[in-house]
Amino acid sequence: GQQLNQSPQSMFIQEGEDVSMNCTSSSIFNTWLWYKQDPGEGPVLLIALYKAGELTSNGRLTAQFGITRKDSFLNISASIPSDVGIYFCAGQPYRNLIFGKGTKLSVKP
């Protein structure tokens, strides 16, 4: 089945640093979504991308839909302690979402 490769798996950064993570797929997706999940909670939608090449921001978060429609990246600028959590990319071939394995972000205060 379709799979997403999300990297890095985990990262430790200093508060104030910028963060970058990405997802790649062997298949084309119509939509890319980025979610954040805190422990014991459901995924929270951060950004949705609909068009190849689209660059969208949500506060300190910026995400792009790759031109080939097979990849996407998420950047977090000036990280803060509450950015800690697991970030998932999700691609949408039809209506269902296929999730990546997540990037666990830990910030040192």
Place this chain on the structure above:
Amino acid sequence: EPEVTQTPSHQVTQMGQEVILRCVPISNHLYFYWYRQILGQKVEFLVSFYNNEISEKSEIFDDQFSVERPDGSNFTLKIRSTKLEDSAMYFCASEAADRDYEQYFGPGTRLTVT
């Protein structure tokens, strides 16, 4: 702000028992989904539901699973005879027709099968 709600937050059941997980989607949404997440793993799609019928389902969603929208607000997932490997977090999600593909997730039900 409207949100998806799920009950119970934690369900413990014995192997072979039936469980029903409940969800109240966001009120004006038309598409409904169930996903599951085994501890420490990624979120996996189970089933999508639209216009009172299943529109897609994954290989995980076998004959032991069923979904129902019994009234205008609830959306349920039933597992007929639970197995140990059904232990997971189960998330309900909903999506508005005019905000295509933006799925909003509930807080999840942690199912523990003993």
